[in-house]
Amino acid sequence: MVVFALGSLGSPRLIGVPSRTRRARLADVHELASSLPHVTVEYGPAENPVYQVGRKSFVFFRTPRPDAVDPETGERYPDVIIFWVPSESDKLALTQDPESPFFTTPHFQGHLSVLLRASRLRELSLGELTEVIQDAWLSRASATRARQWLAENAESPRSANSGGSRKS
DSSP states (O other): OOEEEEOTTSOEEEESOGGGGSBOOHHHHHHHHHHSTTEEEEEOTTSOEEEEETTEEEEEEOOOOTTSBOTTTOOBOSOEEEEEOSOHHHHHHHHSSTTOSEEOOGGGTTOSEEEEEGGGGGGSBHHHHHHHHHHHHHHHSOHHHHHHHHHHTOSSOOOTTOSOSSOO
């Protein structure tokens, strides 16, 4: 039996499926992001992938920047992934706990996104990573696309207010 629960945007989440409890891997980020509908992949100047829906980024592999550095060595993190989040409260929920692998920097103050080093992905389960990527997609997809995806991936009707605000 498959049991669903709701994520922060009302998106369905599988509960009790063993494969979703394994540790997340870098390949999962690519697989999950590219499996969502209407996704395109652009590449940045360093051939870093940027996953987009409706020309809006929702998962972005960032190049090393001066605001995300190792506190002990000062070296720029080479493996930062940016995930868009639905709200400031979602951002705070992911970044407030010092033990959380998610973080932010002053550069991202006021930006609805969180950062995660690829080297810390294994601290997340596949289910947790799936939820973060689905919520990122839902936060950037048009309202029409979000409603359609939620309807196709849930056992019960979802709110028409979920997802983005622009029409497809």
